[in-house]
Amino acid sequence: IVLTQSPGTLSLSPGERATLSCRASQSISRSYLAWYQQKPGQAPRLLIYGASSRATGIPDRFSGSGSGADFTLTISRLEPEDFAVYYCQQYDNSPYTFGQGTKLEI
Amino acid sequence: QVQLVESGGGVVQPGRSLRLSCAASGFTFSTYGMHWVRQAPGKGLEWVAVISYDGSRKHYADSVKGRFTISRDNSENTLYLQMNSLRVEDTAMYYCAKDPGFWSGHFDFWGQGTLVTVSS
Numbered sequence: 001i002v003l004t005q006s007p008g009t010l011s012l013s014p015g016e017r018a019t020l021s022c023r024a025s026q027s028i029s030r031s032y033l034a035w036y037q038q039k040p041g042q043a044p045r046l047l048i049y050g051a052s053s054r055a056t057g058i059p060d061r062f063s064g065s066g067s068g069a070d071f072t073l074t075i076s077r078l079e080p081e082d083f084a085v086y087y088c089q090q091y092d093n094s095p096y097t098f099g100q101g102t103k104l105e106i
Numbered sequence: 107q108v109q110l111v112e113s114g115g116g117v118v119q120p121g122r123s124l125r126l127s128c129a130a131s132g133f134t135f136s137t138y139g140m141h142w143v144r145q146a147p148g149k150g151l152e153w154v155a156v157i158s159y160d161g162s163r164k165h166y167a168d169s170v171k172g173r174f175t176i177s178r179d180n181s182e183n184t185l186y187l188q189m190n191s192l193r194v195e196d197t198a199m200y201y202c203a204k205d206p207g208f209w210s211g212h213f214d215f216w217g218q219g220t221l222v223t224v225s226s
Contacts, residue, residue, distance in 0.1 A: 032211065034212040034213075036213075042218075043216035044213075044216055046214050049206070049214075055214060091210060094156075094211065095167050099150070100150050101150050101151075
């Protein structure tokens with residue numbers, strides 16, 4: 001399953017709302033889609049699993065939605081620490097695949 | 107708290123072998139599936155391999171199948187990745203990652219990674 005993320009780069013300011021898209025080449029059953037955040041020099045961190053469930057310790061300004069082949073990560077009000085690269089990942093079928101990433105920059 | 111610490115990376119010539127290790131702590135290692143995920147310099151993430159909680163089932167990305175072997179020692183709380191016939195395109199940061207279940211296919215905790223550079 002090929003995942004295509006858009007936009008490639010998103011330029012916003014703190015306090016604004018961010019909407020990141022992830023489109024799959026085929027329908028992902030059971031909403032087996034996750035989102036990760038990666039900051040420079042760090043390992044990725046799980047944000048969302050099951051398309052809409054927040055991982056432990058993730059602030060509620062992060063939310064996930066979608067089903068089938070179209071999914072969205074929304075950050076309701078950007079904090080300075082949210083500027084990073086975001087990846088979606090499907091785990092419906094092996095090989096488990098990632099999108100190419102969206103860079104969220106100030 | 108969950109900790110995953112990778113080791114074993116380094117510079118190696120094409121065609122040679124390397125074994126990566128991942129020491130796990132802070133959770134019951136023997137009850138969770140484990141994965142390796144890699145990231146080439148400046149690139150995105152690529153899933154490499156998964157092993158079931160008891161080591162009985164394994165699965166690989168096509169790009170490494172037949173060259174890499176994932177294994178685990180539950181008595182030592184350690185995950186391994188044996189990498190043979192290394193290629194320049196295997197150059198990447200290798201992360202071990204914990205599955206939140208037996209084998210769900212996503213990753214709730216990650217190590218900090220170990221860098222493998224394949225170069226002549």
